[in-house]
Amino acid sequence: MPNLPPSAPSAAPRNEYTVDELARVTDTTVRNVRAYQDRGLLAPPEKRGRVGVYDDTHVSRLKLINHLLARGYTLANIQDLIKAVDEGHDLRSILGLETAIGGRWSRERPRKYSLIELLQMFGDKASPSALTKAVELGLLERKGLSFVSGNPTALAAGATMAKEGIPLADLLDAVGIARPHFNAVAKALVDLVVHQLDRYEADALPPPADVPALADAIWRLRPLASVLVESEMNRALEEASGDYLGDRVAAIMEKKLARQAEGPDAAESRTAEKRVATKKGKTKP
Template identity: 40%
Template sequence: MAEYRIDELARAAGTSVRNVRVYQDRELLEPPVRRGRTAIYGDGHLSRLRLVLNMLDRGYAFAQIKEMLDAWRRGHSLADVLGLEEATGAAWSHEAPAVVPMRELVRMFGTQLTPANIRRALDLGILERRGAQFVAPSPRLLQAGHELVRLDVPLAEALALAAELQSETDRITGLLVGVVRKYVLDPKGADWLPSGEELPHYADVISRLHPLVMSALSAAVDRSARRVIPEIMGDRLIALAERAAERPPLEP
């Protein structure tokens, strides 16, 4: 589980330290864990903060947000409460963020690990800075970049590809989630909020979105890879096969 100081939490959620303190004072955020004089926040705080920010962006007042969360607490177990909070994404992450020392980044990317490429990786969220350290929120994504560089793809090109992939993935995810919102939530009206009795159903709807998106995208990418790789690389594979056939047999 990731840990954040208050400034890191605010930066990860795209808000300010002042706002975090305001939401905490309004009891929209749980108190942090104290380690001496340092306040430590976790993934649950980040997902709750993102939920609060999303609701504020949609025009809900502090009192409405608190009423909704309080109603959820009154009617359901702690596990259910966390289920609502984590519906923004924290509970669905199948990867644990990993600390990546600078020496490891140098080992992976060598002289291509320029200040410009590091800044680009930070801008894309492939790396995050935690004090003097770097953290990879998705170690698999970082490893994919490493594999591309090992295949002689320039790191700058791999980072440009990562930006394009993220943009396309966001677009497709938006299409999938938008269909559910259109037919499940929007017919209720823009100002609608579920009652205490309805909360379990609609929390379940939200909790099923991430597995649905993951399943659909994984299946689509697998089918695409099976089709596109031979289409793009087929001529090279044929040439290699022909070259291999031309080689004289080894003498016994």
């Protein structure tokens, strides 16, 4: 009997799902599956009679959609990304560019605080109105009975300033007043950083070959923008402090000169008035 050639290896079995099973496996709903199909985000199932059969490629696509939605993308954004992938872009490179532009600029890790911890930090200054204001400004975020700060260092600095006697309400008002100016500065600097994208069409992604280099350039520019902000802030603080000190010294000098112009009799009269006031205060029942 002649030797038969070895049979070709069988294809790996694929998992198959009904629409209900697909929704359950991917932690979504049947309604979402239908909606994604209607928008072209998800390929239609294989039809077997009246039953639609999905497979692992649908699972992968749905998990990607869920991941992108969790990162803040809209369905329109996701549609553009998937179209870009179909046109030859590497999705990891696109997400890398998105992270370089929109990722957190601070390396601080958010920290959760209980109400007791905040009271220990701020003492009696942590009033309900102050906590509400801090939440409105985004300095704290409510998480059930706890609070989360995205910048624990700034929170600790505020607590120290409050303990030094600065009213917490005034400190929060100062943050609210300064924020629009910081937002304007931040927008100007972000515009400089992402200016690298201006050479491309506004409604199109850069060519696939350019995306990794662009992301790398933006990562290098980001810390330089932060250095510029810190440098300018220090300069402004020095000028403001100098102006305040100069105004304060000038006011003291003006007062001293005014007293000298009044002559010694006026000075003695004020001294006598102070002595009488002090004596009355000591003998007050």
